[in-house]
Amino acid sequence: MPISxxxxxxxxxxxxxxxxxxPLLEHLQSHPKSKVCMKGCVLAHSAVLQVLIxxxxxxxxLPEEEFMRRWLVPAxxxxx
Amino acid sequence: MTTPLLIRFVAEARELLQLAxxxxxxxxxxxxxxxxxNNVFRSVHTLKGSSGLFEFVALTKLVHAGEDVLSAVxxxxxxxxxxxxxxxxxxxxxxxxxxDDIEHKGRLSDGADGVSRDxxxxxxxxxxxxxxxxxxxxxxxxxxxxxxxLDVDWLARIDEAARLEAFRACAQGHALLAIExxxxxxxxxSGEDPVNLMRQIPALHGLLLEGTEPWPDLDTLDxxxxxxxxxxxxxxxxxxxxxxxxxxIEQVAITPxxxxxxxxxxxxxxxxxxxxxxxEEARDLSAKGDWSGLKNRTQALLNLTGSTLFAASAxxxxxxxxxxxxPDPSQVAVLIAAVIDGEAPPLPAPASTxxxxxxxxERTAVEAGATVKSQSFPSSANPASHLSPIGREILxxxxxxxxxxxxxxxxxxxxxxxxxxxxxxxxxxxxKADCAAWSAACDASEAAGTGTAALAELNRILGSxxxxxxxxxxxxxxxxxxxxxxxxxxxAPARILKVDQAKIDTLMNxxxxxxxxxxxxxxxxxxAENVHGSREMAREIKDIYAVIDRLxxxxxxxxxxxxxxxxxxxxxxxxxxxxxxxxxxGKRVELVxxxxxxxxxxxxxxxxxxxxLHIVRNSLDHGIETPEQREAAGKNPxxxxxxxxxxxxxxxxxEVQDDGCGIDPAKIRAAAVAKGLMDAERAxxxxxxxxxxxxxxxxxxxxxxxxxxxxxxxxxxxVVTTVEKAGGSVALNSVKGVGTTVRISLPLSMAVxxxxxxxxxxxxxxxxxMEHIAETVxxxxxxVKKIKQSESFVLRDTIVPLLxxxxxxxxxxxxWFGDADQxxxxxxxxxxxxxxxxxxxxxxxxxxxxxxxxxGILSGIGGYAGTALLGDGRVLLVLNLKELV
Numbered sequence: 001m002p003i004s005x006x007x008x009x010x011x012x013x014x015x016x017x018x019x020x021x022x023p024l025l026e027h028l029q030s031h032p033k034s035k036v037c038m039k040g041c042v043l044a045h046s047a048v049l050q051v052l053i054x055x056x057x058x059x060x061x062l063p064e065e066e067f068m069r070r071w072l073v074p075a076x077x078x079x080x
Numbered sequence: 081m082t083t084p085l086l087i088r089f090v091a092e093a094r095e096l097l098q099l100a101x102x103x104x105x106x107x108x109x110x111x112x113x114x115x116x117x118n119n120v121f122r123s124v125h126t127l128k129g130s131s132g133l134f135e136f137v138a139l140t141k142l143v144h145a146g147e148d149v150l151s152a153v154x155x156x157x158x159x160x161x162x163x164x165x166x167x168x169x170x171x172x173x174x175x176x177x178x179x180d181d182i183e184h185k186g187r188l189s190d191g192a193d194g195v196s197r198d199x200x201x202x203x204x205x206x207x208x209x210x211x212x213x214x215x216x217x218x219x220x221x222x223x224x225x226x227x228x229x230l231d232v233d234w235l236a237r238i239d240e241a242a243r244l245e246a247f248r249a250c251a252q253g254h255a256l257l258a259i260e261x262x263x264x265x266x267x268x269x270s271g272e273d274p275v276n277l278m279r280q281i282p283a284l285h286g287l288l289l290e291g292t293e294p295w296p297d298l299d300t301l302d303x304x305x306x307x308x309x310x311x312x313x314x315x316x317x318x319x320x321x322x323x324x325x326x327x328x329i330e331q332v333a334i335t336p337x338x339x340x341x342x343x344x345x346x347x348x349x350x351x352x353x354x355x356x357x358x359x360e361e362a363r364d365l366s367a368k369g370d371w372s373g374l375k376n377r378t379q380a381l382l383n384l385t386g387s388t389l390f391a392a393s394a395x396x397x398x399x400x401x402x403x404x405x406x407p408d409p410s411q412v413a414v415l416i417a418a419v420i421d422g423e424a425p426p427l428p429a430p431a432s433t434x435x436x437x438x439x440x441x442e443r444t445a446v447e448a449g450a451t452v453k454s455q456s457f458p459s460s461a462n463p464a465s466h467l468s469p470i471g472r473e474i475l476x477x478x479x480x481x482x483x484x485x486x487x488x489x490x491x492x493x494x495x496x497x498x499x500x501x502x503x504x505x506x507x508x509x510x511x512k513a514d515c516a517a518w519s520a521a522c523d524a525s526e527a528a529g530t531g532t533a534a535l536a537e538l539n540r541i542l543g544s545x546x547x548x549x550x551x552x553x554x555x556x557x558x559x560x561x562x563x564x565x566x567x568x569x570x571x572a573p574a575r576i577l578k579v580d581q582a583k584i585d586t587l588m589n590x591x592x593x594x595x596x597x598x599x600x601x602x603x604x605x606x607x608a609e610n611v612h613g614s615r616e617m618a619r620e621i622k623d624i625y626a627v628i629d630r631l632x633x634x635x636x637x638x639x640x641x642x643x644x645x646x647x648x649x650x651x652x653x654x655x656x657x658x659x660x661x662x663x664x665x666g667k668r669v670e671l672v673x674x675x676x677x678x679x680x681x682x683x684x685x686x687x688x689x690x691x692x693l694h695i696v697r698n699s700l701d702h703g704i705e706t707p708e709q710r711e712a713a714g715k716n717p718x719x720x721x722x723x724x725x726x727x728x729x730x731x732x733x734x735e736v737q738d739d740g741c742g743i744d745p746a747k748i749r750a751a752a753v754a755k756g757l758m759d760a761e762r763a764x765x766x767x768x769x770x771x772x773x774x775x776x777x778x779x780x781x782x783x784x785x786x787x788x789x790x791x792x793x794x795x796x797x798x799v800v801t802t803v804e805k806a807g808g809s810v811a812l813n814s815v816k817g818v819g820t821t822v823r824i825s826l827p828l829s830m831a832v833x834x835x836x837x838x839x840x841x842x843x844x845x846x847x848x849x850m851e852h853i854a855e856t857v858x859x860x861x862x863x864v865k866k867i868k869q870s871e872s873f874v875l876r877d878t879i880v881p882l883l884x885x886x887x888x889x890x891x892x893x894x895x896w897f898g899d900a901d902q903x904x905x906x907x908x909x910x911x912x913x914x915x916x917x918x919x920x921x922x923x924x925x926x927x928x929x930x931x932x933x934x935x936g937i938l939s940g941i942g943g944y945a946g947t948a949l950l951g952d953g954r955v956l957l958v959l960n961l962k963e964l965v
Contacts (some may be wrong), residue, residue: 012136018268021303029298046275047268051303054295074239075289 002041008033009060012048013040021047028055038076039057041068054067083649089130090183091576094125097179108165114154121150127175137326138188138196139178145203146171157208164206170621171199193322197329213813230256232337234311238286240393243342244400246285246313250339251404254283254315260333261310261325262292264567268304272328275310280324282316313571343397344416347390354381355391355420357706362416366409374412374628375402381419394418472542478502479538482531495526506541536573581682584642591636592930596949598632601625645685646724647734648676650692654723657693661700668707669700675725678733684826687806688734691799695736695822696721698796703740703820713817715739720813730828738822743814745771752777772814773913776800799824804962805852807833827851833931835948835958837924838907841891846950847929847958848918854910856923858903873906873917880908882917888943888964911961918961 002014005027012020028034028051038044039061041043042054049072056078063069103120107113128143146168152158174195181189235243235258250256263274278287288311295301314321318334325332329390357382365374378399385392401407435917478498506518521537601621609618611759651673663670680688699721705716722737745768752774753760763771775796800810808826827833835847863873864882871882886893907918929948934941945960 018273018304025298025301025303032298043276045268046273046306046308047261047303049275049289050291050306050308051301053289053291054301055298070242071278071284071287072275072289 005031005034007031008035009035009037010034010057011040012044012063015043016041016045016048018045018047021045021051025055027053028057032057037061038063038068041065044068044072049076053078073077084646086134086182086186087576089134090179092130093127093179094176096127097172097176099123100127101169104165104168104172108162111160112682117150117154117160121147121154124150125364130626134182136178136182136188139175141200141329142171142175142203144197145200149203149206152207158206167199167202167206171203174199191319191322192317193329194334200330232335232341234288235286235313235337235342237288237347238313240311240346240396242286243344244396246315247339247342247397247400248403249283249285250342251400255317256285256337256339256342257314257316257318257321258335258337259310259312259314259321259325261312261328261331263306263328263331265305265307267306267328272306274306277324277328278310278312281312281314282320282324284312286313287311307405313342317320343401343415345390345393345397347393348386348388349390350386352385352391354384359416359420362419363413363541366412366416371402371405371407375399377781378402393420418906433481468919475502475506475538475542479535479542482535482538495522495531498522502538502541526617528951581830584639587639588643589930591632591639593949594632595928595930598625598628599950600953601628640681643682644679645682646677646679647685647686647688647732647948650689651676651723651725654692654696658696658700658721661697662704663953665700666706667700667704669704670718670720672720672722672724673724678725678727678732680826680828684806684808684828685734687802687808688824691802691810691824692723692734692736694796695824696723699736699738699740699820699822703738703742705741709741713741722770728825730834731825732823732828734826735821738818739819742816742818742820743772743775743812743956744816748772748774772812774812775812833948833958834926834928836907836955837956838885838905838920839922839924840885841889842921844891845924845950845954845956846885846920847956848907848909848938848961849945849958850926851912852909852961854908854915857906857908857917859906861904864904875908875915875917876913880915880917882919883965884919886919886921892933909961911965916965929956929958942958 001014001035002016003020003024004011004013005023008031010024010027016024032055034057036057037060041063042065044063053075059076062073100123103116103123107120110116113830124143124147128140128147131140131143136279149158149164149168153160153164158164178188178192181187181192246256259278261274261278263272267274275289278284288309290309290311292307292309295307321334322329360376361377362374365371365377368529378395382392382395382399394415398412398419401411401415410951417756478501481494481498491920502518518534518537518541521533524533525531525535602625605618605621605625608614608621649902655671656672658669658671703722704719705713705715710717710719722735724735724737726733744942745766749763749766750760753763753770757774761848766774776799777797796810796812803810803824803826806826808824811823811825812820813823814820834850836853837845837847840846857875864871865873871884872879873882874880879894884893904919905921905923907920907923909916909918931946931948933939933946934944943960943964945958948956948958950956
């Protein structure tokens with residue numbers, strides 16, 4: 001499972017597929033204060049990203065993968 | 081062109097296109113003809129179906145649109161006007177050109193996706209509006225229309241660094257594209273991943289990821305309903321971007337972006353006296369054209385300025401702009417002014433381009449627009465114009481008139497006409513500012529009474545068009561090239577000729593006759609020598625014979641090759657069949673086909689079809705067990721069915737091998753007794769192989785129940801009869817619990833039969849098919865033993881029954897005077913697997929003959945396979961030993 005849920009944290013790692021979107025959303029719904037760690041995430045499906053963009057959680061770390069860092073982080077942070 | 085399937089598709093597609101276009105033409109004359117409408121529809125429908133087998137999305141989409149239109153025509157919802165016919169014919173031509181591409185390059189030409197989208201939209205535009213506007217037919221044109229009106233205000237929202245990067249890329253001659261992709265809501269369910277599709281955009285210079293609407297409360301969010309809007313800037317060619325989005329092309333809008341549209345300045349305002357000095361100096365340098373000096377100053381000041389300041393933003397853009405050897409002075413001027421003005425018009429848009437105001441600087445945008453209008457700058461080198469070649473020609477003609485032909489007395493009329501012509505050409509193609517500039521220049525010219533101002537403006541339009549058009553026009557040029565090559569290739573398209581089989585058969589017969597008549601030459605040579613005593617003549621005839629012999633053999637081989645087909649013709653349908661049948665029976669079968677490109681005569685391949693079907697069905701039904709049975713027997717639950725084709729000598733062999741339960745000889749014996757085929761004692765004496773061979777006997781089926789697949793008792797005996805009729809044989813090998821192999825051997829070609837000639841009945845010649853002959857022996861009469869009425873002899877410790885051909889043919893036998901040393905010529909033949917000795921008078925040579933079966937009243941005579949003509953004109957009777965013995 002590329003996503004692991006802790007008490008107050010959600011860790012996304014490796015490649016997050018479309019199946020991960022629903023558990024992620026459910027966890028964010030039940031634990032809205034969770035901090036999201038995306039350090040190890042190299043690929044996230046659009047559906048996963050969509051959940052994150054809509055939820056605007058607090059990020060404890062941002063993805064380091066080149067494409068995500070460059071182009072997706074602004075959307076994740078809701079900077080626009 | 082690698083796969084035979086593709087080759088067939090190309091041939092078929094050409095035929096279908098031909099049918100469709102001739103049908104369309106007929107329909108144009110007589111729109112009410114339903115039969116023709118149906119024909120055209122069917123052609124296009126078939127084409128769509130078969131194109132779907134391949135990765136030609138653009139082609140399939142276009143054909144699909146055509147099919148939809150024709151379907152509406154057929155349903156009477158749409159009447160077929162000439163315009164519509166034109167459009168459809170255009171589409172067919174386009175498809176035809178693509179088919180040529182596929183044939184030559186194995187893929188569609190570049191830019192096919194875009195062309196397909198446009199034509200598809202045009203075709204779908206004809207479709208009557210459906211009450212349910214959400215249908216795909218409605219979706220496509222709506223989205224396609226978005227291409228033209230694509231709004232690029234969002235560019236400003238991409239971060240400045242990325243925009244600067246794109247700007248520099250553009251300065252290096254890469255055309256920029258703005259891409260807007262709004263995926264359909266259920267796209268996640270069709271496996272789309274829009275963001276990661278964007279990831280693959282080549283030369284990506286900016287990406288925006290936004291929601292199509294404000295995000296709902298998290299509790300009501302549907303994670304699997306896509307509500308994203310994706311926008312990107314890319315410096316890649318339009319064709320490669322279209323290629324990337326080919327599956328969702330109707331959801332994507334792509335438009336070229338001019339570099340200056342990227343230059344949207346933003347930052348905090350501040351007031352610093354340094355700016356004034358800089359601006360003064362910069363204007364000075366810029367007036368002198370000292371761009372590198374200006375660049376140095378700019379960078380120096382940039383280092384001193386806080387990066388979040390508005391001035392810094394302006395300086396960064398100025399720096400980027402100065403990368404080019406000859407930057408546009410007007411743009412430089414606007415940027416320099418922006419440094420000091422702080423809140424000044426942030427848009428260094430030259431006169432030729434429409435200034436797009438970003439939301440944040442609305443206040444100043446109006447002013448900027450006003451400046452543009454009143455000042456009429458000399459245009460930048462980048463007015464994003466793309467003139468068509470024809471438009472360019474027209475403009476150049478106008479320039480020529482302005483330059484040389486303008487006479488003062490005719491000036492007022494001519495300038496008016498030139499003005500209108502140019503305005504018509506550039507309106508819609510060029511930016512509004514260009515049109516306005518042209519109109520202003522004409523006003524000036526009219527007022528002055530000379531063409532100078534107009535000429536200067538026209539030069540500018542033409543000059544700039546040349547530079548800018550280059551990249552954008554590259555697509556057009558590429559297309560023009562492509563169509564040119566298509567045209568060239570059309571000169572000599574590889575054609576497949578469909579010929580009636582009867583014609584080939586005639587050729588085959590003729591070459592057969594020729595082979596036979598050629599064989600008379602040696603006779604003639606002998607005659608020349610013996611009768612006419614001319615040795616030299618005989619030798620010359622033999623020389624000529626050698627040449628004709630070689631030629632006719634080559635010719636025969638060539639004609640045979642025409643008739644050769646790969647056995648895949650028959651095997652191709654098995655994967656599907658095996659899958660369906662296995663599913664129905666609840667068995668798990670893996671089909672392996674080997675050697676499908678083994679070739680054999682068309683007739684032979686066709687003969688194979690039905691027997692193979694029986695055998696494969698038998699294997700699936702009786703041979704292969706259910707997964708449970710297999711597991712219980714300790715086998716892999718997945719069984720393997722192998723169909724193997726190969727050539728062995730002059731035979732083509734097809735083996736069907738399964739790893740099923742095999743045939744139990746004991747069961748066969750029991751069944752044979754139960755069916756009354758033989759008594760128990762005889763059944764017990766049968767060897768296992770003999771027992772297994774009983775399945776070939778007519779009316780034999782051991783399956784406990786009759787299924788709808790096989791087991792009706794018309795299985796293997798039909799197989800054997802069919803194969804033997806074609807001159808082949810069937811062998812069956814089975815080991816109980818391990819599997820069964822059925823082996824069909826057929827001659828490669830039925831055209832030529834090899835026979836051995838024998839003499840019998842006192843000098844009569846008979847042919848015996850070579851495949852029956854095991855060996856020839858001479859045995860002394862003393863070794864022939866009589867057992868009651870039958871004769872026999874011992875050949876290598878085996879008793880072989882002896883038959884006399886004379887007796888079989890009803891010819892009186894020569895008398896025998898009891899000389900025990902006299903030898904009999906015995907042809908040992910194998911009939912139905914058993915050796916039999918056939919006594920003949922003499923052995924003669926073997927030869928290749930064209931066997932002609934009896935026809936007419938002779939066809940009822942048994943014992944003969946047919947006749948052949950000999951070189952000396954005699955008729956050779958070829959025996960059918962199975963019927964005779």
